[in-house]
Amino acid sequence: MTARALPDTRAVEDWRYAPQAALAELWPLEAPDTVTVPAGEHFVRAIVLDTDAVVHLDLTLAAGATAAVHVVNVGSGYGRVEVTATLGAGADFTLGAVQLAGGSAMREIVASVTHAAPDATSRQIVRTVLGGQATGTVLGRIRVERGAIGTDAEQSIRAMLLDRTATANARPELEIFADDVKCAHGCAVGELDAMGLFYLQSRGLEPPRAKALMLQAFLAEALVGAEDEERLCALALAALEGLL
Amino acid sequence: MLVIDDLHAEVAGKPILKGLSLTINAGEIHAIMGPNGAGKSTLGYTLGGRPGYEVTGGSVTFEGRDLLALAPHERAAAGLFLGFQYPVEIPGVSNVQFLREALNAQRRQRGETELSGGAFLQVAKLKAGLLKMDMDMLKRPVNVGFSGGEKKRAEMVQMGILDPKFAVLDETDSGLDIDALRICGEGINTIMRKPGKAVLLITHYQRLLDVVKPDFVHVLAGGRIVRSGGPELALELEREGYEAVA
Ligand SMILES: Nc1ncnc2c1ncn2[C@@H]1O[C@H](COP(=O)(O)OP(=O)(O)OP(=O)(O)O)[C@@H](O)[C@H]1O
């Protein structure tokens, strides 16, 4: 246990969208799960959060190490998954995360990838589906430190609103202190394509099933290639059924 | 089979269909022609129940039922098929998955037993073969990356698999090359030229009507049927244009 002070959610950027009251219930938080991946080794982790909790995985990848972290963040209350990764020379890191929230749920994914040495590669793909009065927040940071030349970092954050009453917060952040780096990022909040939905329904699909079909592909983008892709997809689809 | 009576419909507050009446009996093929913007696609979408296409008057009766009271998926289960002028791309969803689910959803709604994966694939192969479409295309996502003509052909494969009683085919011929036009036209004949079925073909060109021979031809202009006749009306239109004929 660490004796971190409860952050003032209005003032601390990384906690800006967290609900103060729900957070107070969970305080004090457990220390982050800290993992160092030795040179040349491969690390795999799936995080499934379906309760009220804040979990934090903090990775350090030594030179040439690789890691793949996949996240399914679902549940009816407040749940936050934080993943931080610091990459050594030539390391490779993948984060694929989905979160689904309906009712008055608040889910957060906070990802921060630091390229600390040359030639590391990373990608973050986060997909959020929100219905009801739910709030989904994604903070995704890429930091490229001085000297981390040859960095190749990608980030794609997308959210889909099933109801206009849901709220998506998406904040990508790039901090680049090196030359000769490639950073690609995209961030979008949208609604299901109405014409696509009508097309599927015109062939006989009930509206919830038409929506599920369209969203399944959207979510799968984040989970493709996960070691237990099938299980994670099934969990995400089960949560999706609950929203439709 | 289908009785459209004094149908009025508007899109985005703009009246498009203004008192359209048309009766189609089982066993008949009707063609609708008409200038751009006349309301042909609007008629198709209104029959299909597309959101935003608001019926402000009149009625549509399909096999004795009030079609307009049904949701789009219920209209499909009742036997209606709408071939889209611009088929929609659905990324990440394969044709096979989509069509199997759609067919079984229709069968469920009708109280019929669902088809197994194997039985469905047999039907799909048969219908794809009829339209000379490669099964590999059916494994790809719905319409994604299909050429204009391939999309139209895929629509006909969908129609073959879903086996509707009544099809509204909105410019199925546009975008098809000469061979594909003949294949699709013959496909329409094979799938739909049956007692108990009917077709409403929306087209601009005689060449489709050379293959799928209509029993009746109508001219839609200004949101209404302004002239009706036999197959000769299409030829007359092609010779003389809408201005002169309607
Ligand atoms: N969303 C919309 N908002 C406003 N007007 C619309 C909308 N959709 C269609 N319209 C108008 O409705 C009219 C009829 O369109 P429709 O697509 O039914 O024509 P069409 O007969 O199918 O023409 P074409 O032969 O070019 O396919 C057109 O004037 C069109 O601009």
Ligand SMILES: [Mg+2]
């Ligand atoms: Mg049209």
